[in-house]
Amino acid sequence: MYDERVRAIALAAISAGESLNSISKRLGPSRSTLRDWRDGDRCPPRPNDCPICSDETPPAPSYSHLLGLYLGDGCLSEHRRGVYALRIACDDAYPRLIDEAAGVMSAVHSSRPVHRVQAIGYTSVVSYWKHWPCLFPQHGPGPKHQRTIELAQWQRQIVAEYPEMFLRGLFNSDGCRVANWATRRVGGQTKRYEYPRYQFSNESADIMGLCQWALDLLGIPWRMPRPNALSVARREGVRRLDAFIGPKG
Known part of the structure; x- marks a missing residue:
């Protein structure tokens, strides 16, 4: 099992x-x-039901994933008649991540179609619904790093239950897996060693704190080389992240 x-x-x-x-x-x-x-x-679609308005919760694994994507590269914008567009900006260099963002958005609310809107260098994955602000109460005017980002209690419970999916969303949005190198003297000779590490960058101290919290939940060590950049470089931490994130390409 x-x-x-x-x-x-x-x-x-x-x-x-x-x-x-x-x-x-x-x-x-x-x-x-x-x-x-x-x-x-699959659960039958519920075209007009909002889980938050109905005192329920959205599908936890998919929602935790989508929340990470939203906090990284997502936004909500209001349209006519109280309809909101949820947009996730995805780099065209990673078509796999575009498919994944579309899939997880549909999983959270399957009765709304998911669109792909091409822009210069990126694709916006978009879904329209009046109740997206209910699912993302962090929505507000201006960039995320210029306002407070706090999770509601029900959101914290979902992330605490599925921190892997939350981190997958964050790192697929604003993170990467890169190869670092270092030199060491061995037997009088300088040898070069390469090792992988994960990086996450975000200008919001609140979002960075949520990333740190999710990593702590999984016991994954991290450090902050800069105030807006987090690094996971220890071998056991990279191995854990490889199990549920992996390279973007």
């Missing part, structure tokens, strides 16, 4: 286009199990 965290990570990888064989080798579930998860029963 696999817990809901593994299932959520696997479904996110499937929606991003990763092969079942690759996911099976990385996470453990067989390909038949992955197919069952992929093709399993």
Whole structure:
């Protein structure tokens, strides 16, 4: 049996286009199990129901993922008749992440179509709904780093339950996995060593604090080389992040 965290990570990888064989080798579930998860029963769409207005909660793994994407590269904008557009800006260099953002947005509210709007160098993944502000009470005027960003209690509970998916959203938006190098003297000779590390950059101290909190929940060590940049470089931390994030490309 696999817990809901593994299932959520696997479904996110499937929606991003990763092969079942690759996911099976990385996470453990067989390909038949992955197919069952992929093709399993889905909740019927509820075109007008808002889970927050109904004293319910959105689907936790997908919402935690989408919340990370929203805090990284997302915004809400108001249109006519009280309809809001949720937009996630995705770099065209990473088509896998565009597919993943569209998939997770649809999973949170499946009765609303998800559109892809091409811009110069990036694609906006967009969905229209009157109740998006209910799901993202952090919405407000101006850039996120110029206002307070705090999670509601129900949001904190979801992130605490699925910190992996929240971090996947954050790092896929404003983070990266890079190769660093260092030199060391061995036997009188200078040798170069390469090692991977994860970086997360954000101008909002509040969003940075949420990233730190989620990493702490998983026991992943981090450091702050700059006030707006976080680094995970220790081998065990990188290995943990590789299990549910991995390179963007």
